[in-house]
Amino acid sequence: MIDVYESAIDEVGRFGAAFERDDETAYFYLLDMRKQDGMQIISTFNAKAVTELPAGTPVSVRWSSSAAAVGLFVGGTLLAIFDLRTATPIGRWADPADNRLFPVN
Secondary structure, eight states: OOEEEEEEEOTTSSEEEEEEEESSOEEEEEEETTSOTTSOEEEEEEOGGGGGSOTTOOEEEEEOTTSSEEEEEETTEEEEEEETTSSSOOEEEOOGGGGGGSOOO
16 A cells, blocks of 8 residues: 655745645645644645556655745656645646746755
């Protein structure tokens, strides 16, 4: 059974993001860390396509340096994103232009 959980909180501690995957489902969440436990989820993105990747593929959740976005990286590739520059951040599959938000150091 595959069981993956990765998360990250922005530098200010205002927002968090989490990714969880098992054999059948995969979800990427945007969280409001100021809210009480159980009420923190702002938005959910169904990343089920990630379940088709091999179990050992490395996964990370990373904030952009400006905290304007948080990305889900699988195998080092940006796959999904929550863009906080929008009024209502909604998770989506990343497009090539989104890579500019996460420059390689």
